[in-house]
Every structure is written in structure tokens, then in C-alpha cells.
Amino acid sequence: xxxxxxxSPPLDLxxxxxxxxxxxxxxxxxxxxxxxxxxxxxxxxxxxQAPYPDQVLENVLENVLQFLSSRRDRNAASLVCRxxxxxxxxxxxxxxxxxxxxxSPRRATxxxxxxxxxxIKGRPRFADFNLxxxxxxxxxxxxxxxxxxAYPWLEKVYLKRMSVTYDDLALLAESFPSFKELVLVCCDxxxxxxxxxIASKCRQLKVLDLIESEVTDDEVDWIAxxxxxxxxxxxxxIFDCVECPINFDALERLVxxxxxxxxxxxxxFVSIGQLYLLMVRSPQLTHLGTGSFSAxxxxxxxxxxxxxxxxxxxxxSLVCLSGFREIxxxxxxxxxxxCANLTSLNFSYAHINADQLKLVIFQCHKxxxxxxxxxxxxxGLQAVASTxxxxxxxxxxxxxxxxxxxxxxxxxxxxxxxxxxRKLQSILYFCQHMTNAAVIAMSRNCPDLEVFxxxxxxxxxxxxxxxxxxDEGFGAIVMNCKKLTRLAVSGLLTDRAFSYIGKYGxxxxxxxxxxxxxxxxxxxxxxxxxxxxxxxxxxxxxxxDAALRSGLHHYYNMRFLWMSSCRLFxxxxxxxxxxxxxxVVEVIRDxxxxxxxxxxxxxxxxxxLEGPRDDAPGFVTIMQ
Amino acid sequence: xxxxxxxxxxxxxxRDLNFKETELCLGLPGSEPEVIIKATGKRGFxxxxxxxxxxxxxEESMLxxxxxxxxxxxxxxxxxxxxxKAQVVGWPPVRSYRKNMMAQNNNNNNNKSELERDxxxxxxxxxxxxxxxxxxxxxxxxxxxxxxKMYKSYQELSDALAKMFSSFTMDGNYGAxxxxxxxxxSKLMDLLNSSEYVPTYEDKDxxxxxxGDVPWQMFVDSCKRLRIMKGSEAIGxxxxxxxKYCKNHS
Numbered sequence: 001x002x003x004x005x006x007x008s009p010p011l012d013l014x015x016x017x018x019x020x021x022x023x024x025x026x027x028x029x030x031x032x033x034x035x036x037x038x039x040x041x042x043x044x045x046x047x048x049q050a051p052y053p054d055q056v057l058e059n060v061l062e063n064v065l066q067f068l069s070s071r072r073d074r075n076a077a078s079l080v081c082r083x084x085x086x087x088x089x090x091x092x093x094x095x096x097x098x099x100x101x102x103x104s105p106r107r108a109t110x111x112x113x114x115x116x117x118x119x120i121k122g123r124p125r126f127a128d129f130n131l132x133x134x135x136x137x138x139x140x141x142x143x144x145x146x147x148x149x150a151y152p153w154l155e156k157v158y159l160k161r162m163s164v165t166y167d168d169l170a171l172l173a174e175s176f177p178s179f180k181e182l183v184l185v186c187c188d189x190x191x192x193x194x195x196x197x198i199a200s201k202c203r204q205l206k207v208l209d210l211i212e213s214e215v216t217d218d219e220v221d222w223i224a225x226x227x228x229x230x231x232x233x234x235x236x237x238i239f240d241c242v243e244c245p246i247n248f249d250a251l252e253r254l255v256x257x258x259x260x261x262x263x264x265x266x267x268x269f270v271s272i273g274q275l276y277l278l279m280v281r282s283p284q285l286t287h288l289g290t291g292s293f294s295a296x297x298x299x300x301x302x303x304x305x306x307x308x309x310x311x312x313x314x315x316x317s318l319v320c321l322s323g324f325r326e327i328x329x330x331x332x333x334x335x336x337x338x339c340a341n342l343t344s345l346n347f348s349y350a351h352i353n354a355d356q357l358k359l360v361i362f363q364c365h366k367x368x369x370x371x372x373x374x375x376x377x378x379x380g381l382q383a384v385a386s387t388x389x390x391x392x393x394x395x396x397x398x399x400x401x402x403x404x405x406x407x408x409x410x411x412x413x414x415x416x417x418x419x420x421x422r423k424l425q426s427i428l429y430f431c432q433h434m435t436n437a438a439v440i441a442m443s444r445n446c447p448d449l450e451v452f453x454x455x456x457x458x459x460x461x462x463x464x465x466x467x468x469x470x471d472e473g474f475g476a477i478v479m480n481c482k483k484l485t486r487l488a489v490s491g492l493l494t495d496r497a498f499s500y501i502g503k504y505g506x507x508x509x510x511x512x513x514x515x516x517x518x519x520x521x522x523x524x525x526x527x528x529x530x531x532x533x534x535x536x537x538x539x540x541x542x543x544x545d546a547a548l549r550s551g552l553h554h555y556y557n558m559r560f561l562w563m564s565s566c567r568l569f570x571x572x573x574x575x576x577x578x579x580x581x582x583x584v585v586e587v588i589r590d591x592x593x594x595x596x597x598x599x600x601x602x603x604x605x606x607x608x609l610e611g612p613r614d615d616a617p618g619f620v621t622i623m624q
Numbered sequence: 625x626x627x628x629x630x631x632x633x634x635x636x637x638x639r640d641l642n643f644k645e646t647e648l649c650l651g652l653p654g655s656e657p658e659v660i661i662k663a664t665g666k667r668g669f670x671x672x673x674x675x676x677x678x679x680x681x682x683e684e685s686m687l688x689x690x691x692x693x694x695x696x697x698x699x700x701x702x703x704x705x706x707x708x709k710a711q712v713v714g715w716p717p718v719r720s721y722r723k724n725m726m727a728q729n730n731n732n733n734n735n736k737s738e739l740e741r742d743x744x745x746x747x748x749x750x751x752x753x754x755x756x757x758x759x760x761x762x763x764x765x766x767x768x769x770x771x772x773k774m775y776k777s778y779q780e781l782s783d784a785l786a787k788m789f790s791s792f793t794m795d796g797n798y799g800a801x802x803x804x805x806x807x808x809x810s811k812l813m814d815l816l817n818s819s820e821y822v823p824t825y826e827d828k829d830x831x832x833x834x835x836g837d838v839p840w841q842m843f844v845d846s847c848k849r850l851r852i853m854k855g856s857e858a859i860g861x862x863x864x865x866x867x868k869y870c871k872n873h874s
Contacts (some may be wrong), residue, residue: 129714212721218756241721289783325725361815399726401718430716457716514715539714 032124054083055511063085071096079080097121098559099161100138101584102608105146117156117181118147119581124604125512126537127161128186131564132602133590137615138166140187148175155208156181163187169194173201177205180233181207191216192244205261209238217244224250229257236263240289240323245269256281262317268325272308288315290323293331313337322346322371329356339363346371348397354380361405362387371395374409374430381413387419391445393426393451401456407432411439411464418442426451433464434491434527439473452477453488459515462492470492471540475500478508488512498522502529510535520547529550537562545572548603552579560606568600570623576605579624584608585623586616754845761789761821761852772844778836787821787850822858824848832861 065087068074071094074127089111097103098122109115122138140162149153154176164187172179192215198208199222216557224247226232232254239246246269255261255278262285266275270291274286279285308331312318327350342364347357347373357372358382367388372380374396384391394417409431415438417424424446434456442449454474462469470491478484478501482559485507489497493516501508502525509532517523523543526533527550536558544567555561555576570587575587588602611623755772768788775781823835827846835843835850 126714126717128719129717130720131714212719214721311763326728348722351726398716398718400724401716401723403712403716428720455716459712459715514717540712 011183018123028079032267033619035482037554038395042076042278044110050146053173058083058087060226062091065091095118095119099606099608100143101610102559102606104610105143107609108512109146109150113150115151116154117158118143118151118154119158119160120162121160122163122257123161124537124560125161125535126539126564129588131539131616131621133588133592135617136588136620137613137617138162139615140168143177144171148172148343152176153178155179157182158183159187161187163189164194165189166191166194166197170197173197173533176202178204180204180540181209183207183209183211183458184213185209186213188214190221192242193218193219195222195239195242196220196225198460199223200227203227204233206233207236209235209236209263210241211238212236212241215242216245219244221247223247223249223254226250226254228253232258232556233259236287237261238263238265238289240265240267240291240325242267247545252281254276258282259284261285263320265322266291269291271295272328272331276308276311279308279315283311283314284317285315286317287320287344288299288318288323290321290325292326293324294326296330308334309337309373311611312568316341318342320346320369324579327352332356333359335360335361340365342367343581344369347376348373348395351399353377354431364388365390367391369393371397374400374407375399377408378416379412380408380498382416382420385416388421389423391417391424394424396430397428398430398457401430401457403432405432407457411437414438415441418445422446425449428488428609430454430455430457432457433461434467434470434472434473436468436473436476437465440476443473443476447481449481450483451486452481452484453512454490456491457490458491460492469497469498471497475504478504481506484508486510489516490514491516494518495522495525498525505530507532509533512539513538513541515540517541517543520544520550523547524550527554530558531557533557534559536560538564538566540565542567544592545575547574552576554607555580555583556607558607560604561602562602562604564590564598564602566603568603569598570600573600573605574623581610582607584612586624587621589621591619668744671844675727689824695798717793756845757849758852759788759852762854762857764789768852772847781835782823783852785852789821800861820855821852822855823852824858824861834858 037451061084062574063083065074065077066474068077068088074088074092078085090113093113093115095108095112095115097118100120100122116621120140120143123132123136126132127136132193138161140159148171152175155178157172158181162184164184169190172182177587179250181200182205195208195215196212198205226234233282234254236405237254237258244267246267248270251270252274255264261282264278264285265287266278266281266289270278272291272293272295275291275293288594311390312335315338319341321335321338321342321344324347328546329352331433333350336359339360340363345364345367346369351373352375354376356405357376361367361380361383365387368390370384370388370391370393372384372395376383381396384394396413397499399408410433411428411431414429414431414434418438418441422445424442425448427442427449434454439454442452456470463473469487471494472496474487474489474493478487484505487501487505487508487510489501489512495518498517498521501511505511505526506529508530511526511530511533515535522541523538524547527547531554533554539562539599543563548563548568549572551561573585573587583601583605584607585605588600588604593601612624616622756769756773759768759770770781770784770788773779775784824832825835825843825847826832826849828848832851837843838846
């Protein structure tokens with residue numbers, strides 16, 4: 001399941017002081033341009049040969065630093081002195097680039113020369129909701145080109161929201177003989193032909209995970225491109241987002257000769273009968289995505305039922321279950337044998353009601369992660385609350401994502417969850433109506449909350465019962481949930497809500513705001529009050545240039561700021577660009593928006609060591 | 625905001641409903657009706673839609689009390705609602721992948737006999753879901769996908785295909801409804817002997833047929849994929865097409 005797991009804090013906090021203007025210049029050169037790896041004032045051409053004792057020290061350092069795995073720790077270590085900087089760079093094997101434009105491939109590969117695993121994130125998250133015009137950027141091409149020569153021993157690539165082409169995949173497949181893992185999350189630009197080249201050329205491939213990516217159907221039977229004979233190294237094959245039919249025979253043969261396969265997530269073109277055949281071949285699976293979980297037309301209904309139950313019973317290691325893309329609820333009881341062991345269950349594509357859910361959920365005592373559709377209603381959530389005492393993460397998605405509907409889930413469901421699932425750490429909840437009382441209750445009942453994302457789908461909707469703004473509810477969340485790092489707000493919100501966030505949200509790193517606030521003060525409260533803020537995305541809120549100015553002291557510490565359909569003007573954005581030369585300030589024109597004034601459609605700004613990018617399309621203006 | 629007021633008055637006059645109850649006012653219930661300036665000007669008309677938030681709560685009690693069927697619902701709805709139907713881009717924040725999946729899910733549930741769906745829809749089977757089929761054209765290096773539900777006739781489909789595959793036109797060979805005139809054998813043979821492209825489709829039974837042989841809705845329900853091929857290549861299909869046509873129309 002796709003998740004944002006940013007773990008990079010701003011460097012200035014290491015110095016235990018909020019950045020002041022005097023520190024600004026120093027910060028900007030030493031700043032973490034990508035949230036993890038920063039070429040600072042590195043060894044210049046004036047480096048001299050170290051005498052013997054320092055050489056020993058460096059060798060020792062190398063042996064010690066090799067064990068450091070945490071990005072944060074490595075960043076800290078690299079700032080100690082030049083020697084440590086050098087050695088840390090030599091021993092870093094996992095490179096994380098939080099924003100592909102914050103640093104160039106050339107610079108990154110020049111500093112970190114022994115990398116085996118690369119993670120790169122591209123587009124901002126709001127692009128997922130069609131708020132960004134297409135072809136904005138985030139191309140994998142320059143990265144794979146640079147890495148092809150710099151990292152011949154590369155083993156792993158993780159990309160999120162990047163544009164990847166067939167050529168990129170072909171180059172990847174050719175350039176890295178030890179390549180083992182490819183994970184593409186929310187990516188696009190490639191098709192089944194790209195998958196085929198990976199399958200055929202990456203002989204050491206252990207992991208091929210496609211998660212919520214758009215894969216075009218090039219009419220290529222990519223599964224058949226895996227080497228025909230001998231056992232494969234495959235441990236994880238995830239292709240549930242691939243929207244084209246699959247050659248089942250080839251898939252079955254592949255699974256049969258993949259003894260290490262632990263994770264298999266099928267797409268909806270695999271029927272329940274075919275699922276059975278696959279499960280029989282791979283009882284060692286720990287993670288299973290069931291595909292359609294529906295019969296192909298023409299198959300007798302009762303036919304597969306008893307056998308599927310047996311197949312599940314044989315999968316003794318299964319802990320994570322997903323899929324159910326076109327579920328026939330009659331088959332749901334067949335998963336019963338694994339319910340007691342499940343720690344993760346994803347029903348978010350299964351259109352089931354409360355009664356159908358109850359058939360299985362009452363056995364899922366160990367469940368920690370649960371994704372579901374709101375079709376289970378408040379009643380279904382109550383069932384979850386009564387059984388899943390260990391629940392850490394809950395996501396409730398809307399079946400019908402429109403504003404004007406009767407909502408099947410509401411404050412009642414949220415209240416029930418808060419009372420039953422006290423260990424909750426992360427929640428994403430779509431609903432039509434909410435009350436402050438329920439949100440306050442959750443803030444009190446679930447003190448471990450780190451992620452609170454509430455989406456009241458009706459814009460500007462107040463408390464269902466009191467008709468008041470939702471300020472108090474969100475205020476309680478930031479006040480009572482001391483571990484809160486990610487917050488998404490909705491409903492009718494005044495500046496007061498933001499004053500609460502600024503006052504209490506001291507650990508908040510990611511904040512999402514839509515259709516909220518009254519004036520510039522709202523944004524000011526947040527920019528002035530939240531020292532850990534890294535990612536701020538705002539849409540359709542009345543914040544203007546004055547508010548933007550109030551964040552000047554902090555922007556270098558952030559991964560990015562996104563503001564669309566707010567009250568920003570080009571002059572205001574330009575001011576920021578001139579004040580902060582290491583910030584790339586993109587003003588993006590969205591032709592779909594009708595203009596009545598000069599306000600900026602989209603402002604997207606981020607720190608960068610490279611200055612304006614050279615691949616910006618015509619609708620992007622980089623302010624200078 | 626003026627637009628909304630006018631529409632309220634119009635509808636109020638027409639429907640003679642209890643509009644006092646649902647009186648349009650700017651602001652939260654209980655507060656003085658004063659103008660709240662929200663967000664940006666450029667989304668002006670969508671902002672007026674927010675006025676409906678008052679009506680929402682009152683309306684819902686109306687709805688649950690009356691438990692009316694859908695036609696009455698649409699008439700008692702807030703006159704600003706038609707504007708709201710132009711959904712705001714990217715809101716709610718659900719990825720289009722998921723939205724598409726839900727639309728398909730909806731379609732599949734309509735086809736299978738789900739108890740609730742039968743009760744609610746009263747047997748109606750027109751779903752809002754897409755009927756996506758692949759389209760390929762001989763000689764073209766790319767595939768396209770079309771949603772057949774977007775079109776209401778063969779003419780509309782042919783216009784769309786012509787736009788996608790520029791060397792393909794369907795003028796002149798099709799009758800008034802854009803259907804191939806199967807009864808006119810000579811015309812049909814002319815078409816198939818030419819080097820013109822003709823659209824063919826694979827139906828539910830796996831047979832390749834000439835497009836236009838069945839009424840439009842039947843075509844939408846049975847078409848699995850489309851292929852545009854040269855008339856001369858399609859000639860082999862003609863006898864079959866004629867057979868099936870006669871069978872369907874006897």
C-alpha cells in the first residue's frame with residue numbers, strides 16, 4: 001500500500017534553534033536539498049594528501065559509519081567535519097531524493113559514489129487529483145542516464161510520482177547486472193512493453209512492484225518475458241494496478257517456479273478460479289492480492305467455493321490480504337481460515353455492506369491495518385471497533401466521491417472507532433458529515449495518533465449538529481495528539497483553526513488544507529508556529545502575498561510549498577524568489593481555470609541547489 | 625450570487641413548494657444574512673454554490689420525511705445544485721484510478737444480482753459506468769480506448785473514430801442512422817471491395833462482425849473490442865454478418 005514515509009527533519013533543528021536571518025545563508029549552503037542528501041561545501045580541488053594518522057582515522061570511520069542506516073543520522077554525521085563528510089559519502093548505500101529537482105543527478109552521483117539503492121520522488125501530491133497540468137516534469141530519464149555510468153552495481157530503484165518511459169526501463173535493464181528491486185508508485189509514462197524488458201533482462205530480479213501506477217496496454221504479454229526455465233529469484237510481484245489482461249498460463253508457470261515468492265498481488269483480470277490455481281502453487285505467500293475475486297462469466301457459482309476455502313487454509317503464513325476488485329460477496333467467507341492471522345486487510349475496492357463485512361471482521365483480532373469503502377456504513381465501523389483492538393491504521397474511502405450524497409459513514413463511525421481502537425496511529429476518513437464532538441473524542445481516546453486526515457467532502461461544511469465551524473475539533477487534535485506529524489483538514493474552518501495548529505502543532509511535518517480559512521492570518525499562524533513543517537499543500541483558500549511573506553524564515557527548511565487557487569499575485573511570488581535565491585519558485589498556469597484577475601493559478605516552490613530546471617514546460621514560469 | 629437568486633425565484637414560482645423553509649440566505653443559520661467573501665474571485669460561480677450549505681440540512685430532513693423517488697428529488701433540490709453538478713476539479717481528493725475502479729465496480733454490481741441494487745434501482749440497468757473497448761486500426765502503430773457509453777449513435781462513434789485515426793472516414797457508406805445497410809447487398813459489397821477502411825468489432829461470442837449490424841444499444845452491450853480494417857479484408861466477415869443479421873432480424 002502506498003504511503004508517504006518522509007522521515008527527514010530540517011537540518012536547522014539539529015542546531016536546536018529556529019533559523020534566524022543570520023543563519024539563513026549558512027543554512028542554505030548546508031541545507032538538506034533533498035531531505036536527506038546534500039552536497040555542502042565539499043572537498044575542493046585544494047584537497048591535499050592526508051598524512052598517515054588521518055588515514056587510519058578514516059578507515060576506522062568507514063568501518064563504523066557503514067553501520068549507520070538512518071538517513072537522519074547520516075546527515076548529522078556528514079556535518080561534523082570534512083573527513084566525516086567524505087567518509088559518510090563513501091559509505092552511504094541508500095540514496096533518498098525527496099524532490100527530484102532539489103539536486104541534479106550529476107551532483108548526487110558525484111558525492112555518493114557507492115550507492116546501491118536509490119529512491120526518488122517527483123511530482124507534488126496534489127498532482128494526483130488533476131490539479132497539475134499534465135507533462136509538468138519529474139522525468140526519470142536524466143537520473144537513469146547518470147546512474148547507468150555512476151552506479152553499475154545498482155540493485156534497487158524506488159520511484160514515486162515520476163514519469164518513466166520505455167527507454168528508461170530498457171536502459172535500466174541493460175545497465176545494472178545486479179539489479180534486484182523495482183518499485184514504481186504512482187508513476188506513469190510506460191506500458192507493458194517496459195515491463196517486458198525488465199522481466200526478460202533483469203535476471204536477478206526479486207521485486208517488481210507496481211503500485212497505483214498507470215501502465216498503458218502495449219499489447220505485450222510481459223509475463224511471458226520472464227525466463228522460461230529454472231527457478232526465479234522473485235520474492236514480490238505486485239501488479240494489481242495494471243489495467244490489461246494477463247496471460248494466465250504464463251503467470252501460473254512463473255509462480256510455480258518461484259519458490260521464494262512471498263508477495264503476489266494480482267490485477268482484476270485474474271478470476272477467482274485462476275486465483276485458486278495460483279494459491280495452490282504458492283501456499284508460502286505472506287501477502288496476497290486476490291484480483292477480481294469474482295467468477296468469469298459462464299462458470300457455475302458454487303463450483304469453486306469449497307476448494308477456495310481449502311486454498312486459504314493452506315496459506316498459513318498469510319498476513320496481508322487485498323484485491324477484491326470485483327468481489328462476489330458470496331465468496332467472502334472463503335477467506336475465513338486466514339482472518340485470525342491477518343495484520344493487514346484492504347477492502348478498499350470491495351463494495352460490501354456491513355453484514356457482509358461482519359462475516360469476516362469478527363475473526364480479525366490481530367488486524368493492524370484496515371482499508372475499506374464507506375459502503376460498510378457506521379455499522380460496519382462499529383463492528384471493526386468492537387473487534388480490532390490492535391488497529392493502527394484505518395482508511396475509509398468513499399464509494400461515491402461526490403459532494404452531494406447521503407454519506408454512509410459519519411461522526412458516529414468515527415466515534416465508535418475512537419472508543420474501540422485506542423492504539424490508532426493513522427487515520428484517513430472520507431465522510432459527508434462530521435461533528436466537533438467526535439473529532440474531540442478521537443483526540444482524547446487515541447493519544448498515539450501521528451496521522452490525522454479527515455476529509456469532509458462537502459466544502460465549507462460545519463458541524464452537523466451545532467452548525468459551528470470545525471475549528472474546535474481540529475484544535476483538539478493538535479492539542480491532545482502529541483505525536484501528530486501529519487494533518488489534513490476540511491469542513492468549515494476559520495482562522496482560529498489555524499491558530500490552534502500554529503500553537504500546538506509543533507511536530508507537524510505535513511499539512512493539507514483545502515477550502516479553509518478567512519484571511520492571511522490563517523497561513524501566518526502556521527508558517528510562524530510550526531517549526532517542523534516540511535510539506536504544505538493548500539488549495540482554494542484566501543491566503544495572499546502578505547501571508548506568503550511571513551514564511552520567508554522557514555522556506556529553506558521545507559521540502560515544498562504548494563498553493564493553488566489562493567490569492568497570490570505574481571509580484572508576491574517574485575518577492576519570495578528574490579529574497580531566497582536557493583528557492584525555485586514555479587508559477588504554473590492552469591488553462592482549465594477561468595481568469596477574472598491576475599492571481600496565480602498554482603504556486604509550487606521548493607529549495608534546490610541547482611536553480612531553475614531546464615525541462616520546465618511552457619506553462620511553468622520560474623520567478624527570478 | 626444574483627444568478628442563484630433568480631433561479632430560486634423562478635423555481636419557487638413554478639413549483640409552489642414550501643420555499644420559506646428553504647429560503648436562500650447567505651450565512652450560517654441563525655446569523656444575519658450578510659455576505660461572506662470567500663476565497664478567490666475566479667471561482668465565483670462555484671462559490672455561490674456554497675450558499676447551498678444552509679439548504680443542505682433543511683433539505684435532508686425534507687428528503688428523509690418525504691422519502692421521495694428520484695424525480696421529485698431533483699425538483700426540490702436547491703436551484704444552485706445544477707451549478708454544483710459541475711464538480712470541482714480534484715475534489716474530493718480521490719485519485720482518478722480509484723474513481724474509475726468504483727465506476728466499474730458499480731457496473732459489475734449492476735450486472736450481478738445484488739439484492740440491494742435490485743430493490744433500489746427497481747430493475748433499471750442503465751449504469752453510469754464506462755464501457756471501455758480497445759480500438760486498433762490496421763497500419764496504425766498505436767491503440768486507443770474508447771468509452772462506448774459516451775456516444776449515443778453510430779454517427780457519434782464514427783466521428784470520434786475519425787478524429788482518432790485520421791485516415792479513417794465513414795462517409796457515404798452508412799445509412800441514415802449510421803448503420804450499414806445490410807439489405808442493400810450491392811452497396812455492402814461495394815464497400816467491402818473498396819480500399820476504404822471499415823470498422824469491425826468482436827462481440828460477446830468472440831465473433832468478428834461489421835459495425836452497424838445491430839441497433840446501437842445492442843452493439844454497446846455486446847462489443848468487446850473494435851478493429852478498423854480495410855474493406856477488402858473485412859470481406860470474409862460479410863457472409864457471417866449477413867447470416868447473423870438475418871437471424872437477429874427474423
